[in-house]
Amino acid sequence: MSGRRAGNRIRGPHSALTDFLAANNISAAEIRDSYRQRVQQAAQNEGDGQENGEASIDRAQIEQEQAEQAEAVAQAAERSRKRKRNQEEAIAKVKKSKELKRKASKKSKRGGSDDSDDEDYNELDELYKKAKPLPGQLENCEVCSKRFTVTPYSKTGPDGGLVCTPCGKELTKDSKASEKAKKPVVRKTRRKLESNRLDGLVTQGAKSLQQLCIEKVAQHHLDIEEFGDLPEGVLNRLSEIFSKNRVLNPRTMNLFLRPDLDTVAMHECANLQTEDYSQIFAIVPNMQKLVLRNCCQFKDENMEYMIEKATKLKHIQLYAANLVTNDMWINLFVHRAKELETLKLEWLDAAFDDQAVEAMVEFCPNISRLKLRRCRQLGVDSIDAISRIEKLEHLSLHFNQEIPGERLINLLGNVGLNLRTLSLERFLDASDEVLSAIHSTCRNLVKMRFTQNDYCTDAGYVSLFNDWANPPLQFADFSSNRDIDNSNPEGPEDAIGFASAGFAALMAHSGSKLKHLDINSCRHITHAAFSDVFDGQKQYPCLQEINLSFCTTVDTVVVAGIFRSCPALKKVVAFGCFTVEDVVVPRGIVLIGVPKAQDAIEQFGDSWLNVEQALGAMVEVGA
Amino acid sequence: MAKHQTEYVTLVSSDGFEFKVTRSAACVAGAIKRMLDPSSNFKEAVENRCVFENINGVVLEKVCEYLYFNEKHRDSKDVPDPDIPPELCLELLMAADYLDV
Structure with missing residues (x-):
């Protein structure tokens, strides 16, 4: 019987089964209950035959009820259809309006009736609708x-x-x-x-109109004929964004060339050809500052032309100019000689050796800013040569060859006193003596970077900062100074690298002026040291940016302490700090990299929370 | 000096168009804010009226739009970028640089 019922579903008021069911006095309550049950069970077809049978009974009853209930409507619709057989849309409208009327009348009925009846009615109503x-x-x-x-x-x-x-x-x-x-x-x-x-570009509110316009200009770089007389600062920012979008090519390059300019800065020259570089010097012969990064096609002939044309050049920054020969570099130093004040070179493999550096030191006594990074041919002789530059104020070195610590000490002893910027990256053989040389000679440092060293001890850093006659640093980068030993991840007992005591000493020395702190990967700094430095009582009024990625001891409490201790804070970078979670970021601060899989990689301060409210919310979460 | 900090100020373009904007919106632009600063005692601050000889009406209208846009979204995050007509963007860039917005 059940099979027949299931297969041969019956609907409509006039079937025999309908009468049969009605005669058997099956109540609406039963139907309602079974309906609830089925809703719960997601109305799946169970394999059980018995259940099938029951379900089909229910279904038949529902259909019956539905049919009875809908009869009036159907008839009305039928009538209206007959009236307006051609206009099907109109029919639909009529149907709809009737439906609405019906609902409305039901609602009014419902209002008058008892509560229990009302509920029943509701249930039934829903049931009819849904089936x-x-x-x-x-x-x-x-x-x-x-x-x-x-x-x-x-x-x-x-x-x-x-x-x-x-x-x-x-x-x-x-x-x-x-x-x-x-x-x-x-x-x-x-x-x-x-x-x-x-990129740390967005904080809160709308972007500045300048930023918006610059982006728009970069978007429509193909349609632009010329920039007109934009101010140089804006021009430089346009050049930066063109470079970033990789749309700086021989055509767009011309937009940035104007005879009256002092500066030509192209930050991504990979698309420029040899003849384009000559054009730069032909159009802007009076430039004082030249920045060409990734200028792979910058050749000897361009250098020659530059020496000939751009006679006022003082500041030169050339990255990856590997087609310039050694002799031509020396030629440049001979001709620019006393005018040259800034030289920044990076990514030079094929040429530029110690001899070139010696020539530079010999012919260009007025160099005050020198940056040599990843120039593969440079070695100890260059270090010795640089130590003879008397006017040096900004020095950034990143050598590929190994440099013995005592040559660095000699260098610092000669030029250390006047230095305002000192950046020594990846000097693996620099020992505590180098740090103590910095301690004893440097008196004017504002920016200091000393990274990727696993030789200096924590005690060495402590003695660097304790009683250092140098005024507080504004920029400190001591990232990746840690012991590397896979078999002993905790490091030796007397910590090697920039660890707890050194960190505390740095903050005690420079905390009052420090703006930018990078201690990424200094993994021997303990939780106790962090919570002592950022205890909420000590204040670091200038600190804006902190990078403590991969300092694994940093947890939510430390981050909360940082929020309390740094009123000027804008950005915290915390990649790989796995115990930081449930941080509520206060207004105006960006927290990047907290690795909670389900959250966005970066969190922004809620605009309506200040520090105290955020911390309060965090405590609640923690409790 | 009689301080009349009106609610609205007038921005005038080089071709004579006048835009009345709320003081708070106008002060989104650093340059206008400094012009209207009562302690500076500039003519602009006294008259509550800034004349820009180097910005034409079309551009100044866009600037005013942006000022209100910025003010409206001051406290919200992930703000959508307003639409800037490409043909205006260079002039607008110059104006934005001048007005410090």
């Missing part, structure tokens, strides 16, 4: 009013009824089209936002 025709049955399409067979794939129309297959296809097409139109915009801005955040 849509099942697969295999016939139904009138909501959109075109055609009769069609319901399948499991039948779509729901805009008013909640079912629609036939062709209409369903139309509907999905429409919705897909609108989705397509919306989606890319959303994704793009989101991608852009994340990127900007990691």
